[in-house]
Amino acid sequence: MVKTFGTIPENIPGNPTPFTLHIPDEALNELRQLIKLSPIGPKTWWNQDMTGQFGVSRPWLTEAKETWLSDFNWRKHEEFINSFPNFKIPIADHEAGSVDIHFAALFSKKKNAMPIIFLHGYPGSFLEFLPMMQLLTEKYTPETLPYHVIVPSLPDYGLSGGASENVEMTLDQAARIMNQLMVDLGFGSGYIAQGGDLGSMLTRIISVQYDACKAFHVNMLVLNPDQAPGSMADLTLDEREHLERTNKWRETGFAYALEHGTRPSTIGLVISSSPLALLAWIGEKHLEWSDPRGPISLDTILSMVTFYWFTSTFPRALYHAELVKNVLAGKSHPISLEKPMGYSLFPYDLVLVPHAWAKETYPNLVLFKTHSAGGHFGGLEQPRAFLEDVEEFVEKVRGTFE
Incomplete structure (x- = not known):
């Protein structure tokens, strides 16, 4: 049982409490109605293009809407989330006040x-x-x-919640929390600490x-x-190709960030007005930013978007602006x-630093791994390779803790 990993270490300063996610049936029914009633815009020259150069296509959004209504099972994803120990x-x-933080965990004995x-x-x-956490529960016991x-x-x-005071969340605050x-x-x-994006x-x-x-x-x-x-x-030939993709993305894929950074209020309100708008806006990123040779499944994208919708994440989370x-x-x-x-480079990430440059720039770079598959969502797209890198990094730095 995965829940056996939920034993909190004794005598800790904080007071975490177990948490179980349950979206009420009424909210699920309301979401379904909103999806059903959300119109899809008319055909245009741009939205019939399937290459992604103009963003999400109308055919993709049409199919995704139909799948959301007919085949998607939120309760299955909710059950998977709750199979892991969750806490708040x-x-x-001192700036944000009391912030209610959620976390999933695997505690060792x-x-x-x-x-x-x-x-x-x-x-x-x-x-x-969660896929990485599942691998860990299959590989280890709490002992x-x-x-x-x-x-x-x-x-x-x-x-997770945000600032309890009337203050803007900042990167420094989020890091401090x-x-x-x-x-x-x-x-x-x-x-x-480990992180992406x-x-x-x-x-x-x-x-x-x-x-x-x-x-x-x-x-x-x-x-x-x-x-x-x-x-x-x-640089190797592969690294040069990677950098070419990065430069192209900076030229053609950065518009969303400018909108987030300069008009977070407007875009937050617009995208929150319709679940289909949310699907188009962030679904585009899951499509464009992942490895096209092994794309993120529509079911996974829909789970991410549904989670964002039920938690009202999008308009709150724009402090990355x-x-x-x-x-x-x-x-x-x-x-x-x-x-x-440590640095794990997945070839279809948005931006990257080649090995020679990273080695020259970061004198204490103890692990650099280049992978042949994967994109921006490394832990989600390639959980096994991602976990192997993290485990190797831990072994290399254990001496730092002694």
Whole structure:
């Protein structure tokens, strides 16, 4: 039973309580009615294109709507979520007030278990890491699990709350709250942080600002403006092709981020007005940002969108717009050059740093893994390879904790 991994370590500072997700039947029925009544726009020259160059196609959205209404089973996904230990815990923050944080967890009964926090990004959620957690429960028992696995919903995402005061959530606040979560769970003496997308940026902040974070691993890496890239001559043919895709995405796929960064109120209200609008907006990202040779299934996309809808995630979670402002302003983003660092490169990620450049830029890069498959959602698309990287990284940095 997966629930046997839910034994909380004794004498911890915080007070987590078990949580079970249940969406009322009335809410499910209302969602179904909203989907049914949501119109799909007329055919245009752009929306008949199936290549994705103009975004989601009308045929895809039509099929997805029909599948959402006829075949999709939310209760199946809800049961899978609840098969893992889930908790909520209030986190006190001097700016945000008391923030109710949700997290899924696999707690070990080993005294020397390594605490690891996994931080998701946009348009993701803690659901991205459930396949990895399932692999861990198949590989270990609570007595043999070498890690305490903590998988939170980021502040203002999913089942977590946001600032209780009338203040804007910021990256620094979110990072501080995630660090405090680990402290309140009794891991203040040392833990590893892992993240992708927004989670990778929060991981970078945590690596610089909090001593409790002893090492960090990311599956998305962006050079700062003051970190000049190396020579193209140092790159393999595959790496050059990867960079070409990155440059193309920056030219053609960044419009959503500009909207988030400059008009978060408008886009939040627009996308919240219809479940079909939400499906088109973030479904596009699951399609475009994943490896096209092994795309994320429609059922998985629908589960992600349904979860966003029931938790009102989208309009709350746009504080990643701060990243856009920093990019436009050419600001650097914190990242530790002293703490041990690991980097997993999945070839269809949005942005990446080739091996030669990463090795030159980050002196304490102790693990670099290039994969032949996978995209932006590494833990979701390639959970086994993702987990293997994390486990190898943990073994390389264990000495940091001694």
